[in-house]
Amino acid sequence: MSAINLEPNIDRPDDLYAEIVGMTAGLSDAQAFGLQARLILLLANQIGDVSVIAQLIRLAAQSEEQGHDPGKVEHS
Amino acid sequence: MSAKPDIPVWRPMGVTPAPSTRREQMPTLIVGAGPVGLTIALDLAQRGHHVTIVNRLDFVSAGSKAICFAKRTLDIWDRLGVGADIVAKGVIWETGKVFWGDRPDPIYQFDLLPVKNQKMPAFVNIQQYHVETILIDALSAYKNVDIRWGHSVRDIAVGEAGAKVHVAVGDTEYFVDADWVIACDGARSTVRTTMGLDFEGRVFEDNFLIADIKMKGERPSERWFWFDPPFNPGQSALLHKQPDDVWRLDFQLGWGIDREAAVKPENVEPYVRAMLGDDVVFEPEWYSIYTFQCRRMSRFVHGPVIFAGDAAHLVSPFGARGCNGGVADADNLCWKLDLILSGKAPPALLESYNTEAIAAADENIRHSSRSTDFMSPKSTPAIALRDAVLQLASRHPFARPMVNSGRLSTAVSYSASPLSTADEDDDWLGVPPGTPALDGPLGDGWLLGQVGTEFSLLTNGIDFAGLKNLDLSASPILCERFDLSPGAACLVRPDQVVAARWRHPDQSKIEAAQRRACGITP
Incomplete structure (x- = not known):
């Protein structure tokens, strides 16, 4: 099983965020859902390893649960 | 008894008179004369x-039931002499096409027999009543x-050795003391409900309309499936060809309908x-909702x-895993019961039917649930x-294998079977233990037609005593399919499932593997 990289791995984080947030600009919720779904599938195929994707899904779900816990928020 | 207005009759059989005694003793009683009970x-x-x-109805029923029979089922029926x-x-078919919306070309198509050169085709479509009459x-x-x-069956009382079954025919009632009762009495099994046994799982809130219609016309023998077609917006649809100019049309309707x-x-x-077009000429065969x-x-x-x-198990029809799964149960069970009835294996062998048939049912349920989702x-x-x-999928190949219009029934592998002997080497290709043998040409015929109904040993240029040997050395295709190098051997169970294989077999290894496959613990 591949280790998940949780350290910064994107050299232009603000550009990445702008790309992702920009892709749904001006779309309806339904269009945005569709676009995000297609992106998930393309990213998943690029990664290519179901066990890695399953770990990422669990990490993503965990962040949702912890989002309400102020103790987990890092201020910088 | 035959007055069942909601069940159409295909072939009347007539009520069989009650037996002459009111209390009978027998080794094996099968409940239900559907394809599974008849195969057993x-x-x-x-x-x-x-x-x-014993069968509740006194006729073979018509109506819309199973139509798609997979290669493994055909191999099993061929072993029993009814495959041909x-x-x-x-109607033979092996191609499935998937359409989406109003696009005229399929977004995805699949070949169900990727390994060619086998006796039986990937699938045949045939009405269940034809199968039942051929078996009868x-x-x-x-x-x-x-x-x-x-x-x-009215009631059943289970004892330590056998069961006492209360049977009714017309106004006459009688009792059967059976050593074994095999319940193949369908989704609403009387035996299961009478015994108060569980039946756990998911109920899907959706209705489907089956229109079996009769029409003449040239269309390919392929399975056509539509997502969101213009003729059934937001829902799915399926088209299958059957014998006698009968076609099965299946339309998803949704939940809240009349x-x-x-x-x-x-x-x-x-x-x-x-x-099919406004000008289509057809007659109804049978309409139903499921x-x-x-x-x-x-x-x-x-x-x-x-x-x-x-x-024992229910699935959605997409994938043809219902009746094919049931025939696989029959195949798995009969040789084991034969050895037990003949005193050649301990009754404990039956536990492997429980393990293997449940593994197969779980695989079928998993595929069927995912298709439905x-x-x-x-x-x-x-x-x-x-x-x-x-x-x-309509634009990029990578997404096409994710399109799930039903993963059609293929032979299930019992990967963790207690009857299998683990490989000694880890570089094997071919058919692993727990998996049904692949067919292929051998001499003037086919391998599966020659393995017989007992244990057999597939070899490459060697010979062992004590069981039937089939030397595959003259068939490079089969040696490759089983990865049999010269001197290697592969032990096949009576249900054609591989039990063990060796690069360097010897008599004691073969005998030990055969004992293990018979449920005899070392």
Whole structure:
């Protein structure tokens, strides 16, 4: 099983965020859902390893649960 | 008994008179003369056992039931001598096409027989009543088979050795003391409900309309499936060719509908015309509405009572895993029961039927549930994801294998079977232990036609005593399919499932593997 990289791995984080947030600009919720779904599938195929994707899904779900816990928020 | 207005009759059989005694003793009683019960009867009869079948109805019913029979099922029926008749009557197909929306070309298509050069085709479509009549006709040649039409099970009392079954025919009631009872009495199994046994799983909230229609016309023998077609917007549809110019049309309707109104001809026919064209000329064969569930019993073996087919497990029809799964149960069970009845294996061998048939049912339920979730996504994100797969599949190859219009039944592998002997080497290709043998050309015929009904040993240029040997060295295709290098051997169970294999076999390894496959612990 591949280790998940949780350290910064994107050299232009603000550009990445702008790309992702920009892709749904001006779309309806339904269009945005569709676009995000297609992106998930393309990213998943690029990664290519179901066990890695399953770990990422669990990490993503965990962040949702912890989002309400102020103790987990890092201020910088 | 035959007055069942909601069940159409295909072939009347007549009520079989009650037996002369009110209390009978028999080794094996089969409940239910559907494809699974009849297959079990034929297999046990050919192995020399006396079998009695009781069937609630006194006719073979028509109507819309199973139509798609997979290669593994055909291999099993071929072993029992009825494969050729079923293939001759059926419509052979191996290609599935998936359409989406109003696009005229398929977004995805699949070949169900990737390994060619086998006797049996990937699939034949044939009405269940044709299969049943072929099996009944084959059974009529056996004096050791007693089929009782119009006999219903009323109650069952399970003892330590055998079960006492209360049977009714008309106003007459009688009792059978059977060493083994095999319950193949369908989704609403009387045996299961009478015994108060569990049947856990998911119920899917969706209705489907089946229109079996008769029409002449040239269309390819392929399975055509539509997501969101213009003729059934937002839903799915399926088209299959059957023998006798009968076609199966299947339309997803959704949950909140008037089921009684939906099967009225004036409501069905607009669907038929919308799919096939306004000018289509057809006659109705049978219209029905179905819903489905994916569920199974937690155990299939309850002392002397053994469950098989729909009585033990239910799936959605997409994937053709219902009847094919039931015939696989029959195949798995009969050689084991034969060895137990003949005193050649301990009754504990039956536990491996429980393990293997449940493993197969779980695989079928998993595939069937996933297909259903893909076909009828229920939440906004699930719909978006499903549509994303379809959109991407029409443009990019990577998404096409994710399109799930039903994963069609293939042979199930018992990867963790207690009957299998683990490989000594880890670089094997070919057919692993727990997996049904692949067919291929051998001499003037086919391998599966020659392995027989007992244990056999596939070899490459060697010979061992004590069981049937089949030397594959003259068939490079088969040596490759089983990865048999010179001197290697592969032990095959009576149900054609590989039990063990060796690069360097010897007599003691072969005997130990055969004992293990018979449930005899070392």
